[in-house]
Amino acid sequence: MDYVFLNIIALMFIAVCSVAGFKRIHLPPILAYLFAGILAGPQLLALFSHPQEMHLLAEIGIVFLLFSLGLEFSLPKLMAMRSLVFGVGLGQMLLTTSVFTAIPLVFGVSLSASIIIGGAMALSSTAIVIKQATEMGILNNRRTQLAVSILLFQDLAVVPFLIAIPLLAQSGEVSIAIALGEALLKGIFVIALLMSIGKWVLPWVFREVARTRTDELFVLTTILIALLAGGLTYYFGLSMALGAFLAGMMLGESQYKYQLEADIRPFRDILMGLFFVTVGMELDLAVLWHHLFTITFGVLMLMVVKVALVRIAANMVKTEPLDAWSAGIKLCQIGEFSFVIAALGTSHEVLTTEQSSLIVSMGVISMALTPWLINHSVSIAKKLVRAPAIEASSSNMSSSHPLSKHVVICGFGRVGQSVARMLKMEGIHFIAIDIDPVRAHESRNAGEPVLFGDASQKDILINANVQEATLVLVTFDESEKAKQVISRTRQISDTIDVMVCTKRDYQLESLYSAGANQVVPELQEGSLMLISQVLHYAGVPMSRILKRVRAERKGRYDHLHGFYPGETTEISYGTEDKLEFIHAIVLTEHASCVGKRIKDIDFAKMRVSVKGLRRNGTELTDPDHEAVLQPHDVVVIAGKPRRVERAERKLLDDF
Template identity: 85%
Template sequence: MSAGFLNVIALMFIAVCSVAIFKRIHLPPILAYLFAGILAGPQLFALFAHPQEMHLLAETGIVFLLFSLGLEFSLPKLVAMRSLVFGVGGGQMLLTTAVFTSIPYLFGLPIKASIIIGGALALSSTAIVIKQATEMGILNNRRTQLAVSILLFQDLAVVPFLIAIPLLAQSGEVSIAFALGEALLKGIFVIAFLMSVGKWVLPWVFREIAKTRTDELFVLTTILIALLAGGLTYYFGLSMALGAFLAGMMLGESQYKYQLEADIRPFRDILMGLFFVTVGMQLDINVLWSNFFTIVLGVVGLMIIKILMVRMAAAFVKTNPLDAWSAGIKLCQIGEFSFVIAALATTYGVLTTGQSSLIVSMGVLSMALTPWLMNNSLVFAKRIVANKSEDNAHNTLIVDNDLTNHVVICGFGRVGQSVARMLKMEGIAFIAIDMDPVRVHESRNAGEPVLFGDASKKDILSSANVEKAKLILVTFDQPDKAKQVISGTHQIDNTADVMVRTKRDYQLDGLYSAGANQVVPELQEGSLMLISQVLHYAGVPMSRILKRVRAERKGRYDHLHGFYPGETTEISYGTEDKLEFIHAVVLSEHAACMGSKIKDIDFAKMRVRVRGLRRNGTEVKDPDHEAVLQPHDVLVIAGKPRRVERAERKLLEGS
């Protein structure tokens, strides 16, 4: 076995471990790949003494990344968001690039290198911001949409930089204006050619390939088109990434968009991981240590400047100050495309390895801070704009102190608003509490009794007269925050009834333990409604259906808990100890539990429940605890995945 092959295995092992560890501490995989590259680089483990030899393969990852970006690029979306994209996004890019270009130029760097540094530092991380916003459930609010608009323009701005870098690297007295003009002419020709091919040739090609119903051919054709487009632009002296972006954009409006994206994703993710590993390999550790304080100060200065530039750009289109500051805090890091630009500029000699290492070091540090900054962006924004007066303006609702037997709705999203409409139809008074200032403003203008504030705070709950309320309803699906609402309510009035809505059944016990009187899991309630319809169509009398539904609710959905796991069952870190599995244990003649009575087996200690017993192909409903287990019995047990595994081992092996 060659040393090179062993080095590849070692690199993959380091990458897998790094991604797993970074995932555990809620840091993005990009940082894990960079960390793996630093470990595998020539200055530490030295798995690859010449990382530049992997550049071609890594650049293929950039090609696939830009191809995917092109698939996501939508002209209708761009037109719909044009004021934010070109107003705020364009202003932010121009202002930030100008500032970060002037700083290195004033310190004596060449204008070519200064422009590339300015452009690289002006970009933010689309991957991290979008992923974090999606996980936080804030992707569709106004502040995040402003950030997304800026990111969209930044993604567009990457393309001119990728075009310009090879031209800026050309030797001779070639002016930057001439280089960019030449790039523009070449770009127009290549774009016109590729768009023509995309309009008249590619739809026919994919239509014919789709008829063959061969997945491998579809995937191979997708890869070939991305590489051909990249090769064409490379032939004309432009970036391969530009061609891939154009190819993706051509296919982005086609009916094959989602299939193409699904096919290309595994190759993109693997090769992009390899690209960031190579970036990490090129990071000069000596530069990092010798300039550590400079890098830290640089990151602080970078973040402050980027936040200010977003605020200034937003002021041009008269965007809400709170939204502008919040978006700026979300976007104050360095983006993954900054690494792409820095690596490409280093390859072409526009930047030195030391300069590229400084950019990468600042990028890694700023990316590591991004999840925390995004979680607290609204808090910081409110402090900056002194938003207390605005909060008070939302709370100008005067609650009648004599109001009694009303419903307090904590969370006025879709669920809360639906409940409010039904209560209004029945003439039942209610007060809602919500933290979204836009939603509160819109609802209040429509005459809805909505308080602005955090429902987990006692003073907000007191403002809603919870001590006189008939019911406190928690509609948002945040179990930890719901527990705070329950605690705050019971501190005010320990006899108050609290009903909580949740999505998953494995959160039931925790919410009941916190003091909830009723927990309504959407999954189980949806199943009950479906079951009711099925039984009705099957001819079961409505009285019996209602009786069964009431029994399930009273028994906390006992018959609806647990499921038989399958090959496609997904178990994450957060759910592996919360899901409930049902498992059938086939008892052989030599099973350790053979001849034992069910009551003699301590299932309570194993923390599993007996759900059924099958004997001779017949199901024994509600098996008697006096029943003696016989060979070939099938014992059906339910519990958490790990407990079920341990219980099966105990039943069969006795250990």
């Protein structure tokens, strides 16, 4: 047991170092995990001699990946993109599979193995393409949407291959058509069942869970739903990933979409990493060394052929040449599901270990080139088209445009709604984030732009496009949560203004220290408005009132802090270190501070401030620090209760 634990620690250390190193040279984390798996595998460090034992757990990462993808592709969006998904996607899959099935056949490989090789070569990397496109901010342009449509069909096309591989191993090629027909009928039944559950049951489940306001329960329910959906399709002989995708797709239009995505992402990324580590462990380094030239030449031919075939498939639906070439360049690598197919083919002895290792080796090399290819896909496509093209930054398949120069309101309660109404009157765009499921549901039904989610999570803020906002307004009176929102916002953008609304000024300084540009305590602001009205009715000119108000805000409400305590003032354990009292100290003839100047007394060390000085019935609001204290002076100090008590003892007794 201790030996296994140490091996796990060693594997985690290798993975952390690999991801950090690969990130420095701008390579995707997937390659780092593959590299870590190669190091930890049985041929090098031999930390795990049987990596297949971890494979089932690692495949859950694929389930979570498809669940997240389903959240992005809700049923209405899928229907809107059906011509691309089932047109270009189907054409690319059939053409590429046919070509790469024929090539091994020419070299004497069996038909069963050739079909599996052709299917593996036809797939591209959903994880790398979507992640890279998201980081570059090009996910919503039409050429990336074309690539995503093809990826989506590829993910669906994995299912027949997962069905066919065991059949190829058991009874040969003759019964495949019958088995696929049966699987199709079962698939239709399972899809109909999952879509019904997703439409009528899941929204109710998440509504009830969200009402509990328990973060752990929401996360656990999300994981359970993804695994149950995957388990249901697996029970019927289909892919677990397909079930997770359908469950995500059904929830893609719900108000919980962004919170679900944020909750599932950490588990998805970690388990995806574990999956690629297990793939790396299964790589045969001897095959890589002995067939290096074949692998390199194969990767080159693979990329060229896949780009050309995507161009041909896209031409069937009259897609712009620039978009078609660019999408093909993005998709010319081997995908993560190719590793799944290769591993399954090897376990059923349809593929040899050498053939599987060749596929994995080609996949590793092609994935390494993918980030560079995606970055330069447009420029390469323009050279192939040989004509200048107008860059389109948004998709013609999406009617929604991301907000910019808007206000992000964190918390859509009384204050948030009041602010939203005033912003509407001025024609200023806003988007609100609220964790209350009932409020979010009611607001969305009324047409308000409200996201359900925890505003302290970075992913939720990114979905509100906070990086393009002019202001983030935090309206809930939870100081620790507000600090988390400030921290996450600063991680996204250092320049955006953050304003925090609180009920009182207890946490004023700590919120400013956390990075807030402006903190507005409701109690002090209410007092300022009342004071403005009083001064106005008292005949003070409005210009002087406005100047006074601006001075108070600039001084962080300095003259509004503190109050004289009374007999009914309640001091609890939670407020004794937050309340600020004002206390008057009458100096006796024998007080130790008599005869000393105010500036010679270290009030800062005592952590109190001097608010005033009364002498012979005359009040000095801002006493001169050169003033010498005399017997019978009244020194007015402000501070927290215990500090005021200590300061009084020092002034009177033992200064």
